[in-house]
Every structure is written in C-alpha cells, then in structure tokens.
Amino acid sequence: MKIRLGVIFGGESVEHEVSIISAIQAMNKMDSEKYDIIPIYITKNREWYTGEMLKEIETYSDLSLIKKYAKNVVLYEKDGKFVLQNKKGFKNIVKELDIVFPIVHGTNVEDGVLQGYLQSIGIPFVGSDVYASVVGQDKVFMKEIFESQKLPICKYIWFYDSEYEDDPDSIFANIKKLGYPVIVKPATLGSSVGIKTAHNQEDVKVAIDDAIKYDHKIVVEKLVENLMEVNISVLGNYENQQVSAIEQVIPTKDFLTYEDKYIGGGKTKGKLGGKFKTSKGMVSANRVIPAPIKEDMKEEIEEVAIHAFKALGSSGVVRIDFLVDTETNKIYINEVNNIPGSLSFYLWEPTGKEYTELLDDMINIGIRDYKKRVAKTHSFDTNILKGFTELGGFKGMKGSKGKLR
Numbered sequence: 001m002k003i004r005l006g007v008i009f010g011g012e013s014v015e016h017e018v019s020i021i022s023a024i025q026a027m028n029k030m031d032s033e034k035y036d037i038i039p040i041y042i043t044k045n046r047e048w049y050t051g052e053m054l055k056e057i058e059t060y061s062d063l064s065l066i067k068k069y070a071k072n073v074v075l076y077e078k079d080g081k082f083v084l085q086n087k088k089g090f091k092n093i094v095k096e097l098d099i100v101f102p103i104v105h106g107t108n109v110e111d112g113v114l115q116g117y118l119q120s121i122g123i124p125f126v127g128s129d130v131y132a133s134v135v136g137q138d139k140v141f142m143k144e145i146f147e148s149q150k151l152p153i154c155k156y157i158w159f160y161d162s163e164y165e166d167d168p169d170s171i172f173a174n175i176k177k178l179g180y181p182v183i184v185k186p187a188t189l190g191s192s193v194g195i196k197t198a199h200n201q202e203d204v205k206v207a208i209d210d211a212i213k214y215d216h217k218i219v220v221e222k223l224v225e226n227l228m229e230v231n232i233s234v235l236g237n238y239e240n241q242q243v244s245a246i247e248q249v250i251p252t253k254d255f256l257t258y259e260d261k262y263i264g265g266g267k268t269k270g271k272l273g274g275k276f277k278t279s280k281g282m283v284s285a286n287r288v289i290p291a292p293i294k295e296d297m298k299e300e301i302e303e304v305a306i307h308a309f310k311a312l313g314s315s316g317v318v319r320i321d322f323l324v325d326t327e328t329n330k331i332y333i334n335e336v337n338n339i340p341g342s343l344s345f346y347l348w349e350p351t352g353k354e355y356t357e358l359l360d361d362m363i364n365i366g367i368r369d370y371k372k373r374v375a376k377t378h379s380f381d382t383n384i385l386k387g388f389t390e391l392g393g394f395k396g397m398k399g400s401k402g403k404l405r
Contacts, residue, residue, distance in 0.1 A: 002036040005363070006050075006075075006084070006100040008114065010042040013106030014193050014214065017060075022342050023103040024057050029345075029355040035363075038095050040075070040084070041066065042109070048073050050084055050094060075100075075121070082123045099124040099366060103339060107188055107215075110339050111137035119373075126366035127316040128338045129373075135312050136338035139187045139219045142312070146333060149311045151304055154323065154332050156221040158187065161212045171208075172201055181223040184208055186215030197223060226327040229334075230291045232305045233344040235358070237315040237365055243302045244347035248291035289350055297329065304333055312336055315369055316362045319344040 007030075009023030010016055023039070030037050039054035043066070051070035053059050059066060071094050073084040084095040100123055104110050112133035118125045128136060135141040140158045147153065157174045164171050175182060184207035186194040194214040196207035204220075211218050229251065233244035293301075305320045319340035323332040343362075345355040353361075 002034060003363075004038060004096055004098045005030070005035040006038045006040050006095070006097040008040045008042065008100055008102045009104055010044070011104050011106070011109035011114070012042075012044055012046055013104070013109050014189065015106035015110075016044055018341055019103060019105045019109070020057070020060055022105065022339075024055065025342055025345075026101075026103055026355075026359060027055050030359050031356055034360075038084070038097065040073075040100070041070070042104075048075065048084075048087075075123075077121045077123070082121070097123065099126065099363065099370075101126040101363065101366070103343065105339060105341065106193075107137070111188060122374075124366060124370035126362050128312075128314050128318075129369070132313040132315065133338055136314060136318070136336050137188050138217070139185060139335060140217060142335060143219075145311055146308065149307060151308060151311075152330070152332050154221045154224060154334075156219055158217060158219045161216045161218065164208060164212070164218070168205075172204065175204055175220050176201075178220065178222045183221050183223050184211050185219045185221070186211045187217035187219050188215050224323045224325050224332060226325050228291075228324040228326050230293065230301065230322045230324055231319055231344075231347070232301055232322070233317055233319045233340070233347040234305050234309040234314070235317050235348070235361060235365075236309070237369055238310055238313060241306045241309055243305060244344065244353075245289050245350040246291045246293065246298060246301060247347060248288040248293075250286035250288070287346075289347070293324070297324070297331065301331060304331070308333055308336055314338060316365055317343050317358065319347070 007023055007027055009019045011019065013019070020041075027037050027039065037055070038050060039052075041049045041054045043049065043063075049066055049070040050073050051066075053069060054066070071084075072087045073094055074087050075082070075084055075097070077083075078085075078093075082097045082100075083093045084097065085091055085093050100118060102109070102114055102118070102125060104114060108114075110133060112130045115125065115128070115133045116130045119130055127133075135145060143153055143156060155178055157171075157178065159171055159174075181197055181199045182204065183195065183197050184204065194211045196203070196210055198204040198207045208218060229249045230246050231249060232246045235242045235244070291298075301322055304322075308320055309318060314336065316338075317340065319337040321334040321337070323334050324330070325332075343355075343358070345358055348358050349355070
C-alpha cells in the first residue's frame with residue numbers, strides 16, 4: 001500500500017513562486033511506486049487547494065484556473081485520520097493523508113507557523129520542528145545561538161524598525177563602528193529578498209528603507225572582504241548527520257541575489273508564467289562543485305556545519321551558507337536555510353545520492369522524528385479542573401475563596 005504523501009507549497013510569502021518551483025521539482029522526482037503524491041497549494045491569500053493539475057508548472061501561469069478546477073480544502077484530524085475536506089459545497093473528504101512534506105520558503109510558512117499548525121493537529125511531517133524552524137528563519141536568533149556556541153560569524157548589529165524611526169543617528173553610529181562596507185538584511189526573509197550592500201551612510205539609508213518594507217527587524221553585518229561564498233547541505237536530525245559536497249556560488253554582485261539564485265542571473269523576462277518556464281530554482285545559479293578549497297578548509301566547514309545543524313535542532317535537509325575571506329582563509333557561517341531552494345539536491349548528486357533517494361531519506365527521517373515526538377509525555381491524564389465550579393472554585397482547596405491563584 002502506498003504512503004499517502006501531501007506536499008505543501010506556496011503560501012503568503014515573498015518566496016511564494018520559489019516554493020512552487022522547488023515543490024514541483026521534488027514531486028517529479030518522488031517515487032510514485034512508493035507514494036501517492038497529493039499536491040497541496042496554499043495561495044497568497046492563504047486558501048488551500050488540491051488537485052492533480054497542481055503538479056504541472058503551466059497551471060500557475062493562470063491562477064484563475066486553480067480556483068475554477070482545483071478543490072478548495074482544509075486539513076484537519078477527523079476520527080483519528082488526517083483528511084483534506086472540501087471547504088465549499090458538499091463538504092466531503094477529498095483525500096486522506098499519512099504524512100505531509102512542506103516544501104515552503106519564507107515568512108508565514110517556513111518560519112514555524114505552518115509547522116506549528118501541523119504539529120498541533122498531530123500529523124507527521126518532514127523537516128524541522130517549530131523551534132528549529134523559528135530560529136532557522138530569524139537571522140538574529142540564529143546568530144545569537146551561533147555566538148553562544150562560539151561558531152565563527154561576522155560582526156553585526158540588529159534593530160527594530162521603530163528604533164530606526166525614533167533615533168536613526170544612533171543606528172548610523174553603530175553601523176559606522178562596524179566599518180564599511182556592510183550588508184543590510186531583513187531578519188526573517190530568505191532568497192536574498194530585501195538585501196543590499198552599503199558603502200557609506202547614504203547607501204545604508206536606502207538599504208534600510210528597502211529592508212523595512214519586508215520586516216520589522218533588521219540586521220546589518222560587516223561585509224567580508226575578498227569574498228568567496230560556499231554552501232554545504234546537511235541531512236539528518238539531532239542523532240545522525242551526513243554532509244554533502246561543497247559548492248562555490250558565483251554572484252553577479254557583492255552577494256548572491258534573488259536573480260542569481262532563481263532566474264539565471266536575471267536573464268529571464270516576462271511575468272509569472274514565463275519565469276516558471278525557464279527557471280530551475282536554485283539550480284539556475286552559477287556554481288562550481290566541488291568548491292576550489294583546500295582539504296583543511298573543507299573539513300572545517302563540514303565540522304562547523306554539523307555543529308550549527310545540531311545547535312539549531314534542525315531536521316531533514318538544510319543548506320548552510322558560508323563566507324570565506326580568501327586572503328586570510330577565515331570562514332564565517334552566514335545562515336542556515338531550513339527548507340533550501342530545490343532542497344539542495346544538486347549538492348547531493350556528486351556524493352552519489354540521487355534526488356529520489358534524498359527525498360526518501362527525508363521522508364524516513366520525518367517518520368522517525370514523529371515516532372520520537374509522540375513517544376514523549378506531553379499531557380497528563382489527571383484533570384485539575386474536576387470539581388471546579390464557577391462560584392465555588394476548587395472544592396476543598398484552602399484559601400482559594402473561589403478564585404484561581
């Protein structure tokens with residue numbers, strides 16, 4: 001009997017389209033002999049849809065077709081089963097699910113929001129839990145954990161948008177102490193959205209104004225001189241980890257941009273449909289695999305990557321981005337991507353692990369994580385509210401006088 005696998009993608013995120021690309025790539029590589037693959041698309045206004053048409057990239061060039069032909073559903077637990085039920089018309093059960101695989105990117109989906117919902121209804125899911133998802137999405141939380149673990153990071157400051165609006169001069173002074181050039185980032189976005197480099201205070205003003213459009217928390221980091229960007233993927237959970245090949249990514253600017261990552265250096269023209277037809281997700285980026293680094297640096301990156309993976313409590317596949325100063329040969333861990341674009345399958349192929357096998361491994365880890373999670377004690381059978389009355393409070397409780405204390 002096949003495993004009924006729901007693949008969740010889309011969502012209210014500026015990385016919505018990237019998620020669609022990643023999910024369709026993955027669904028095309030999943031073992032259809034082993035899994036009944038059920039696409040679950042979340043629109044930008046948070047409506048959930050399912051239907052076979054959602055496996056085809058061409059569907060998303062005309063979103064009106066989805067509302068017309070796909071089924072608008074809700075996911076919940078009913079009589080011990082996890083079901084997708086029609087939201088409109090006859091509210092019949094459309095599909096039953098055994099496990100779900102979120103292939104989502106960005107705010108409101110990758111950051112623990114979706115994982116919290118899945119965990120609250122009790123359905124098994126692939127990837128990091130709520131806690132790892134939260135700290136893996138927030139660059140400030142992440143850096144503070146890395147600092148506590150004495151992992152190498154760039155000098156940085158962070159602030160809220162309100163602090164900048166109230167006292168920009170203090171923010172500028174703190175940035176000046178870092179030393180130009182710097183890089184300005186929204187704290188909780190990915191895919192290089194809202195990121196700019198700044199070489200002086202005027203540049204910083206422009207960069208912060210842009211970043212504030214996307215987030216209320218802003219990070220400013222010292223830009224690494226003589227920069228080489230390298231990435232590695234880690235597969236596993238807190239008990240066991242494997243590392244992929246290491247890539248060098250080739251940016252067109254001071255850092256790897258959204259266009260570098262997903263639109264082949266910005267060559268693709270046209271709107272949503274055209275972009276999908278030519279973009280291959282993170283595979284579009286220019287890269288060298290394996291990265292041209294010495295063996296001792298390779299081993300250091302692998303060691304730091306595993307340390308970071310465990311420190312955040314990550315699970316499934318992540319991509320960890322590093323910055324290298326090629327003059328000093330010093331490495332800095334930049335960030336962990338809990339659900340990386342294209343699930344970083346291209347970093348595993350050089351190790352002999354094909355994409356289908358990688359997806360199998362991720363699903364099996366998700367099942368193991370679920371079994372461990374449900375084996376723990378999360379509630380007690382006793383009911384402390386038994387005997388409680390609205391007027392009398394807890395019967396026999398000394399000094400309660402009808403009130404909870």
